[in-house]
Amino acid sequence: MQGSSKRFFSLQHPDLVTKMPFSTSHSRLSALLRPCWIPLFLWPVAWSALAIAATPPPNLQGTWDVVQVAVDQQDQSHWLYFPDDPRLLGRELRISASGISLNDDSRDCQKPVLSSLPKTSLQKFIGQSFPRPEHFQTPTYPTLSDYGLKLADAAVSPWQASCTPDASQWNHAWFILLSPDRLLTNDDNSGFVLVLRRRAGSTSIRPSFACDKAQSAAERTICTSQTLAGYDRSVTAAYHRALATAGDDTSSLKQEQISWLNTRNACNTDTECLAKSMRERVDQLMQQ
Incomplete structure (x- = not known):
């Protein structure tokens, strides 16, 4: 499965679309007037x-x-x-x-x-x-x-x-x-x-790690943002999925993740850098 830029359209099945008859005979007219369900977004x-x-x-x-x-x-x-x-x-x-x-x-x-x-x-x-x-x-x-x-x-x-x-x-x-x-x-x-x-004002920030044990400036910054915490959870979920599909050879994937964590941590307190890094890592892991 490729990156998230691709989308799946409701009208993906061409066999659902039939050519309309030009004849106005009774039988064809009846067929023409039968209800035909089509995706709602095509009814402007x-x-x-x-x-x-x-x-x-x-x-x-x-x-x-x-x-x-x-x-x-x-x-x-x-x-x-x-x-x-x-x-x-x-x-x-x-x-x-x-x-x-x-x-x-x-x-x-x-x-x-x-x-x-x-x-x-x-x-x-x-x-x-x-x-x-x-x-x-x-x-x-x-x-x-x-x-x-x-x-x-x-x-x-x-x-x-x-x-x-x-x-x-x-x-x-x-x-x-x-x-x-x-x-x-x-x-x-x-x-x-x-x-x-x-989202309520009282919604807690929940990254994939315990914020009271944050060890880097990047982790402490993630713990201040709902957006960054959401990306962090997604990276963890995508990583676990990639591990599950990697079979017996997970060593290279684990090494890649360690290398990526070092790159992410280099963002320090730059929220845009952190968001971009985590968003891209999710896409990479989902393509494993």
Whole structure:
């Protein structure tokens, strides 16, 4: 699996798209008028008459932490991310009137405008957002359980973002507020769902090591930042995954990690240097 710059689009299966007949005979017209489920982000005309918020609603604004990365566990052949992938787990999503950003190197959404989508059930929305190809030996529409989402199938009122620039991965992304402190989203219309928890002022900083035993300026700096602590946990998770897949020969990987730690520690108190170093190390480890 390659780096995190690649994305998995909902409309990844060309066999779901059929050419429309030009004949207007009764039989073909009937076929033409049958309901046809397509990913929700391809319905811009349907949304045009719906409510539009000039900026993200206040109940969406704030800082959110990714606490689960959910993927269709019955469709592993199309994964670009794993369940709870370290490249996304622990990242922070910031939503404000001026922008939407996730600290995973994705392109920010500037001047976001959010449109309300039709009220529906959570199960129906997730299923129709990520259809499988017809030749799969599984139902066309995945379930919440298929995604490992332990959520009730409640009525939901999704929002969809329009961004400047159009190239932002957040353009056409959807948001579902499940409760004041729980949010679902899917940037870039990709085949994963992010479960997020609103960050409270009392949220503790939790790197992968005990802060009272920090031994370097870099570790002490990590212990002052939620963002850096999240990256640190991701490095540790990605390293453990790489060890598990390395087989019997782990010596070179362990030596690489020691060498990288020395490079990271050279950042000292430079937060940007630390963030860049850890983000790049996660990507390297996930490609092992």
